Amino acid sequence: MYSDEASAEQSISRLEHFPVSFFGASMGVLGLGLALRASGFHGLSYGVGIVAALVLVALLGVTLLKAIRYPAAMVEEWNHPVRLAFFPAISISILLFATLIRETHPQTAHILWSVGALAQAILTIVVISAWISHRAFVTAQLSPAWFIPAVGNVIVPLAGVPLGYIEISWYFLSVGILFWIILATLVFNRLIFHDPLPGKLRPTLVILIAPPAVAFLAWLQLNGGELDALARVLINCGYFFLALVAVQGPALLKLPFALSFWALSFPMAAITTASFRFADLSGSAFHEMLGFALLGLLCLIIIALTARTVRAMMREEICVPE
Secondary structure, rough: HHHHHHHHHHHHHHHHHOHHHHHHHHHHHHHHHHHHHHHHOHHHHHHHHHHHHHHHHHHHHHHHHHOOOOOOOHHHHHHHHOOHHHHHHHHHHHHHHHHOOOOOHHHHHHHHHHHHHHHHHHHHHHHHHOOOOOOOOOOOHHOOOHHHHHHHHHHHHHHHHHOOHHHHHHHHHHHHHHHHHHHHHHHHHHHOOOOOOOOOHHHHHHHHHHHHHHHHHHHHHHHOOOHHHHHHHHHHHHHHEEEEEEEEHHHHHHHOOOOOHHHHHHHHHHHHHHHHHOOOOOOOOOHHHHHHHHHHHHHHHHHHHHHHHHHHHHHOOOOOOO
């Protein structure tokens, strides 16, 4: 009896320390679904979509429960200079799910996209306002995770344009690209001239791949699918950051597991999807082969991250005080 009570108390305690960064997992699984669809594996994409829906609903449920039961913990996480940047991962996950189901469930996609776009717009304003408010941030608190709140806006047009929200999509793409340029400058200043990222934030380097890769896909939506000069610039920027991260890969693999490793998944899914899209428009066999190679790597990453996360949960190594 006492053992059961102790176990229940531990579960409640872990709920209090459930991090919003866990939504990186839903972004990764949803990204895998989109990459599979771009590769032509529609059946697998549908199956992954079901899993992604379950993951997203579970994470939303746990986050809501935490907000109700431990509002002070949510406020503390919001006020944390690093964790603040992960809150828009919630709205981004909703937008990605709307993108994934747009063709098969358009009415549901409309609703989810509207909710996700509104939440993303609000979170962008609120988070950036927090950055420039009276509270002082130090350079050591800056990481590529800061791309999430602002540059996440470039995801909105992926489903927004096909659903008919053209002008709204232009707004989100404009804001996303603007802050990609701003934050890229700040992040590289931090990486070059200041202390290295701490271990748990090192995996967020992979996030550098996502903005140009997703912007490429969004630009194609708004530009009528034309493979123009800007589209080529964007995807090649994505490939540059992919190569840059690949050089850092061996060092990243030596780090102990943390939930921040889920940052590897969505950027890899974005550049994989972009490669397939480029191959379709250009007829490039090289980019198609590259897309399949990246897709295989992405599948391995998702499997490894899932296994490591489950293992860490069983060992009670996550959702604990830091």
